Every structure is written in structure tokens, then in C-alpha cells.
Amino acid sequence: MTRTASLAIARTVGRLSRRLGRGGGTSAPGKVLLKIRPGAIQELSARLPMGSLVVSATNGKTTTARLVASCLAVEGRRVLGNTAGANLLSGVATALLDGSARRPRPEVGLFEVDEFALPEVARRLRPRVLVLMNLFRDQLDRYGELEAIADAWAAVVAELPPDTILVLNADDPAVAELGAAAGRRATYFGIDDPTAALAELPHAADSIRCRNCAAPLAYDRVVLGHMGDWHCTACDRRRPVPDVRATRVRLEGTTGLRLEIATPDGPVSADIALPGMHNAYNATAAAAAAIALGIPRDHIGAGLAAADAAFGRAERVRIGDRDAVLLLAKNPAGANVTVQTVLLDPEPLHLLVALNDRTADGHDVSWIWDVDYEPLLPRLERLTVTGDRAYDMALRFVYAGLDRDRVTVLESPEAALDAAVGDLPEGRTLYVLPTYTAMLGLREILVRRGVAEAFWHDS
Ligand SMILES: [Zn+2]
Numbered sequence: 001m002t003r004t005a006s007l008a009i010a011r012t013v014g015r016l017s018r019r020l021g022r023g024g025g026t027s028a029p030g031k032v033l034l035k036i037r038p039g040a041i042q043e044l045s046a047r048l049p050m051g052s053l054v055v056s057a058t059n060g061k062t063t064t065a066r067l068v069a070s071c072l073a074v075e076g077r078r079v080l081g082n083t084a085g086a087n088l089l090s091g092v093a094t095a096l097l098d099g100s101a102r103r104p105r106p107e108v109g110l111f112e113v114d115e116f117a118l119p120e121v122a123r124r125l126r127p128r129v130l131v132l133m134n135l136f137r138d139q140l141d142r143y144g145e146l147e148a149i150a151d152a153w154a155a156v157v158a159e160l161p162p163d164t165i166l167v168l169n170a171d172d173p174a175v176a177e178l179g180a181a182a183g184r185r186a187t188y189f190g191i192d193d194p195t196a197a198l199a200e201l202p203h204a205a206d207s208i209r210c211r212n213c214a215a216p217l218a219y220d221r222v223v224l225g226h227m228g229d230w231h232c233t234a235c236d237r238r239r240p241v242p243d244v245r246a247t248r249v250r251l252e253g254t255t256g257l258r259l260e261i262a263t264p265d266g267p268v269s270a271d272i273a274l275p276g277m278h279n280a281y282n283a284t285a286a287a288a289a290a291i292a293l294g295i296p297r298d299h300i301g302a303g304l305a306a307a308d309a310a311f312g313r314a315e316r317v318r319i320g321d322r323d324a325v326l327l328l329a330k331n332p333a334g335a336n337v338t339v340q341t342v343l344l345d346p347e348p349l350h351l352l353v354a355l356n357d358r359t360a361d362g363h364d365v366s367w368i369w370d371v372d373y374e375p376l377l378p379r380l381e382r383l384t385v386t387g388d389r390a391y392d393m394a395l396r397f398v399y400a401g402l403d404r405d406r407v408t409v410l411e412s413p414e415a416a417l418d419a420a421v422g423d424l425p426e427g428r429t430l431y432v433l434p435t436y437t438a439m440l441g442l443r444e445i446l447v448r449r450g451v452a453e454a455f456w457h458d459s
Contacts, residue, residue, distance in 0.1 A: 006037040010097050027086045030093030041089070041124040044096035045109055048080065051128030052109030053289060054121065056153075058136040059334045060282045061087070061112040062310045063274065067286035069110055071295050071303025080106035088117040092125065108293070115149050119156045129292040130160065131167040133285050135174045136225060136333035150174045150211060157182045165292040169285065170242040171227040177211040180237060189288040190242035191280060192262075193249045197221045197228070212237050224277045224340075225333045244288035249280045254314075254325060254345045254429065259304070261287050268297045270304040274314050276341035312439040314341070317451045319421050324352075324430040328439050330361065332370040335433070339376055342431045348381035350430050352420040353397075354413060354438035355387040361435040365389045368396045377401055382423050384408045386416035387438045413438065414445050 001009075014029035033040045045052055053068065055061045065081065072079045080099035082091045092111050099106045113121045115135070122130060132153060137146050157166065157178045169175045170190035179186035201208065201222055208217050208226055215234030222228040231238035247267075248260040254275045261268040261284055272283050283304050290300045309315040315326045327342070329335035342349060357365050373396065383406055385393045394409045408423075410416040417432075424430050434442055446452035 001036055003037065003040075003043065006033060006040065007097060007100060009033075009036060010040075011101065014094070014097070027088065027090035027094050029097050030086075030090035030095075033093050033097055034090065041093055041096060041121075042126070044093075044100050045125050047100070048106060048109050050077065050108035050293065052111060052125050053129040053131065053293060054111050054113050054118070054125060054127040055131045055133065055285075055289070056113045056115050056118045057133030058115060058331065059337070060133055060278060060285070063279065063313050064131070064133065064282045064285050064289070065110055065112040066310045067283055067304055067307045068289045068293075070307035071286065071290040071300050072108060072110065072293070074299045074303040074306065075295050077108055078102075078104060078106045079108055079110050081110040082112065087112050087114045089120050089124070092121055116152070119152050122156045123159065126161060127164060129165045129167060129289060130156075131285055131289045131292075132175050132178060133169050133281070134172045134225075134227065136331060146174070150177075154178055154181055157184065160184075167285070167288045167292055168240075169227065169281070170240045171223060171229070171281075173208075173217055173226065173230050173237075173239075174211055176240055177237065179240065181212065186240075187244065187288055187292060188240045188242045189244040189284045190239065190246070191223050191227075191249060191277075191284060192242065192245040192247050194221070196223050196246075196249045196277060196280070198223070201226065210235060210237055224281065224337065227281070244284060244291060246280055246284045249277065251275065251277065251280075251344055254341060254431075257283075259283055263287065263291055263297060263300075265291065265297045268301045268304075270301045272304050273308055275344060276314070276337060278337040278341075279314070311452070312434070312443060315452070317446055319417075319430075319446070319449075319451055321426070322421050322424050322428075322430060324421065324432055326432045326434065326439060326442065328436065329353075329371075329433045330436045332367050335368070335371040335373075338431075338433050339371070339373060342433075343375060343379065345429060345431075347428055349376060349379045350382045350420065350424050350428060351376070351380060352384045352386065352416060352430060352432045353393050354416070354432070354434035354442060355385070355389040355393040356435050356438040356441075357389050358437045360437050365392050368393060371396075373397060374400050380406065382406055382408075382420070384410065384416050384420040384423070386410050386413045387435070390416075413441050417442060417445060 010033035017028040082095040166186040170188035210232040213235040220229040250258040327338040329338045
């Protein structure tokens, strides 16, 4: 079959599946395209004059891709990207298919890719820039061992063409090791602000053995999870000196942060409308990625400052006369980050936690016992829990010591949302901590009520 015919068939599938109401993030056209034309990803990506950038991580890839997209927008580039819900091979194929019909043609591909799908996507796409950010233990039953992903990523790095620019997180030992093990030049990024340090490793820290020699790692400074200034206690492996480093991170409550970044091209500073130390990592990664794409640093600062939250990731919505912030929390490391972010609000806290156990969330919810919810307790005025496993989550907080009178359990997400907003004093913010499918469900309610934008308009 000719390329034109293959593209036409796959596009028809796309139109049909949209008409059937499958909505945003559908990857059906890409699946069909790969069936009838297995080389489609190579062919279509070769037509992008600036090539492609791929971002992968356990946490933060959606936000980082969005930050890079914002820098490319300041630069006036036409960007082709996938949506968060379509980050497997078929989603990348669908995005390339959609882009091939656009006029004028897109100049650069920007793809966030699921950590397990990365090998297959990287092999076919041959990205110009590959950004690898972090490896945290994901939902326990979804992917199995962290080691398996690190091994698969090492194989990807070993196969990369020499002209691919590899951007690695210096602060994540397993990710930094990818460059050292391959003996390959990489651009490293990291956080170098001495005030950005935790007192000790959190419970969910899970990458604390050397990938080279299996000896324990030691930290001079822990910034977030298992990320920081690390060194091996037995061999010569240590945190590489970052080329792109956040020299100053000022967290500004739950609304944003100010970042000063030293780069080989000079300093970049930006006020970013995303809260928390994890977003300092996302923005520093985005700056390193933008430099790899050749974007000048004044455009990087402007791009980081102009970006808004990706859906469900520190997304702020107004419900009636109250504010709510959605903070996706889909695994122990991600949930610890949201806990730390919520604690930046000085007011007594109102939380809505939504726990589902569907395929995309992971069926095993025992990961909630690995999350450090305890620091919330002295500040928690009202907790509402909902979702398929609402009672498991309520039990987790009661076990942590929360007074039962402060917990409301409502299985219906809509009823829970209304109850939580109804209990919220004026001028306060409701923090919503959902798992992935719970976040999609809550957003559907918000979209229906006209207070959030629909999923597929967002990318
Ligand atoms: Zn070692």
C-alpha cells in the first residue's frame, strides 16, 4: 500500500473514533497506521526539519514537555506533540499522523513517552534530543522492578546514534549512571541550591544502591525523594557536575516558584506558575532540553514563565466562589511530592483524596502505605475521601492518627467534590489529590460544569 493510502485509512479511523465519542488521547489511528505501514514513525518523523525531542520519566514528563513546548512557542516554532493519555508507541504514531495533515507543516516533534514504551519509541523515532528525568517505583503491580526499566533504558542509550543529544538528571543516581555506563557524553541537569535540602531520605526513596557496584549510596544533600548530591560508598561513581543547574530555588507557596538556572550560555531566571520542588526539577530539565534544541536563553526564561499547568498537574480551577487545585498523585514518590507541595500553604488544610484501583492506576493500592501522609496531620482540618477504594484511603489516614470526625467518606466523586467545597471556608483552597483515572473522572465533572477545559483541547 502507498504511504498516501495508508495515511488516509488511518485518518479515517481517527475521524470515526472521534465521532464515536472516544474523545482526546485516542491512539486508534496510530495503531491502524502501524499495522498497515510499520515504518510510518520513521518516515513521518524524518519530515520534521528540527527533528524530535522525547521526554521520559516516572514523574514529571507531562509538565516538562509542556514547559519545553512553551519555550518553542516563544521561539515561534510549530510544534507537534502527543497528549498525556497517548504516550505509548501508538500515541506517538497518532500524533505524527495528525501532524502530517497540518499546513503549514510542524517543524519539531515533542513527545512525552511512557517509561516502558521508551525503547520501542526511541528506536523508531530516533530523537534528536532524549531527556531522561527520573525513575521512581511506580504502582507496584504495573511494571514490576525498577531495575528492569533502568536496564531497558541502558539498552536504549547504548543504541543511540552518536548525534542524539542525551539530557540526564545528575541528581537521580540510576539516571546519571546511564551516561557513565555507556561512556557517553551527556548534558546533565540538577539542583544546586544548598538551601533546597531535606533532612533525610523519605520512606519512598528507592534507588539508593549503586547501579555500577551495588554498594549503598550516600548523600551529602537530598533534594527530593532519592534525588540529590549522591556518591557511591565503594566505587568512583558520584553525581556528575550538572551543565544546567538550578542555583536558586524559591518556593512561593502553592502558587509557583522562582528559579535561577546557570547554563553554559549564561544565567536564566524565571517566575514559574507551578508549585513545589518537583516543578523546579521539571523546569530545570526543560531548560536543559531547550538548550539542546538550540533555543536562546532569553526565550527559555520567557517560555518557562509563560507555561501554565498541564491538566490535573497543579491545575487551579474555580468552583463557585472557591478555589481548588488538582495535584495528580499516582505513586508513592508523586504522592510525597504533592504532600510537600500542599504543606507550602500556611492555612489549615482541606483535602479531597480520590483513590481508584483501575488498570491505569494499578490494581494494588497498598502503595498508599509507602506515602508519608503523616506531616499533613497537624495541619489537616478536613479530609474528604472518594473513589473505588475510598475506605482504604480513609483507613490509611485514621491509622496515621487522624481524628475520625475530620474524615468524610463519599464513594461518589461528584458528591465528595461538592461536600469538600461546601466545607471549605472562604478564601481557602481545596487541594485535590487523585490517582490517574480518579483525576480524569473529576475533570470530567469540572468540564461538564464549565470550570475546566476539555482534555483534548489541552496539549
Ligand atoms: Zn558503586
